[in-house]
Amino acid sequence: MARGADLAKLAALLADETRAEFCLALLDGRAWTGRELARHAGVAPSTTTEHLNRLVAGGLLTERRQGRHRYVQLAGPHTAELLEHLIGHIQPGPGRPRTLRSAATSAALARGRTCYDHLAGRLGVAITDAMLGNGLLDHAAELALTSTGRTWLTTALGVDPADLRPGRRPLTRACLDWTERRSHLAGLSGAHICRRLHENEWIKRIGTSRAVRLTPAGEQALHRLLGLESLNDDQ
Amino acid sequence: MARGADLAKLAALLADETRAEFCLALLDGRAWTGRELARHAGVAPSTTTEHLNRLVAGGLLTERRQGRHRYVQLAGPHTAELLEHLIGHIQPGPGRPRTLRSAATSAALARGRTCYDHLAGRLGVAITDAMLGNGLLDHAAELALTSTGRTWLTTALGVDPADLRPGRRPLTRACLDWTERRSHLAGLSGAHICRRLHENEWIKRIGTSRAVRLTPAGEQALHRLLGLESLNDDQ
DNA sequence: GTGTCGGTTCGGCGTGCGCCGAACCGACGA
DNA sequence: TCGTCGGTTCGGCGCACGCCGAACCGACAC
Structure with a gap:
């Protein structure tokens, strides 16, 4: 072999x-x-x-x-998954982060970031949790989109229904976050959510990094759509 | 960082x-x-x-x-997962398998094998499919153990209920098989099933490899418990 | 045209590391 | 007590590879 x-x-x-x-x-x-x-x-x-x-x-x-x-x-996406999988296996070494600047970057990454094409970090986990709480996702085994969740995506978020047809890529997938050690939504739905949030300017990249920042408009929108409160100020 | x-x-x-x-x-x-x-x-x-x-x-x-x-x-298990993930990413190179012996090994591995502590290959996929068909697993998102499935594990298979308490390791997990390109049951339940099948001598290792063979007793048992038919003779 | 700029090719340098054999250590069995 | 055997340590060999600078190519702007 x-x-x-x-x-x-x-x-x-x-x-x-x-x-x-x-x-x-x-x-x-x-x-x-x-x-x-x-x-x-x-x-x-x-x-x-x-x-x-x-x-x-x-x-x-x-x-x-x-x-x-x-x-x-x-x-x-499969390559991105592989990378996140590997990153998740890096044992938390002692004495890191070292510099102030790297600490700030780590904090921003932990707060919210993109993971290839969906959201991760505290922001990604919070959105996933809120979707679970509002019945948009089902927690049976991992993460499944409910019928309510499907209509929410198309009406509240304006995702084209044609984009939610099952193709080669699964509609939902649970991605384990290496900062939060918690599952968050990935797969096709996760990608669409991330895209729509960008298009609505509810989130913005910080500089050119993967870290994203929730805009005031985004904060209002997520409060309105998911009942989310104050994500930016804690820590 | x-x-x-x-x-x-x-x-x-x-x-x-x-x-x-x-x-x-x-x-x-x-x-x-x-x-x-x-x-x-x-x-x-x-x-x-x-x-x-x-x-x-x-x-x-x-x-x-x-x-x-x-x-x-x-x-x-997390290390085994990482390895299977990596193996799944190896692009199917041309001209492999090369030798007769390696072809035979590949075939045996494809038929049935252990993946760290659960079953994979055609056998693992078949058992997972049968469990889904019999309502022992739920296909909502990935794989979830139904209440019927839980009692089946303890009564039909003789798994100690105390071993099915949720701990650090998830009760079920879907593992993508690199020969079948299909999901099969992993996680705690998958490990227990594999263990019980070994203990009952329903499966046996082929030599010292990861490949396993379904014994005649095992074939009968899987037919009785899951309605599975003839796994060994096809191909 | 000429200059600039992103990318590539090639030659050469240094070193990291995978390998072995020889010597050694400690556990077990006779 | 002495041989055997699994495992380790150490020194040394050789290759693979990551790096650079210099030269070159093609695209674009002026």
């Missing part, structure tokens, strides 16, 4: 700090250019090219050439 | 073919001695020691010293 070699080859893609940093950056779900990744990780452009070649060849990333730019992004 | 470095360090543990082979062998859920792993992977004992030190230090394996033996096993 030679499975060991295959597994090792896959793991080797992420076993380099620079490549790992690339993948973590790409967890925001957007497409980055080579330059951006190079600056982000602090390596030369030539080095970046080599790494990207390996990641694309290994199937973790897809690329799109456009003019003189090379855009790369995660190959899909 | 230096998360990239942490992720890389974790991935590096599996980025070596020998260590990967160790972990795959340990996916059978049993404890192996250093000697056994050395022979299995075809490396010197000294090399094995170094690899095991790294894997234990990295938290993927736990060890138990007993006399002059060093037993190692996977750190827990």
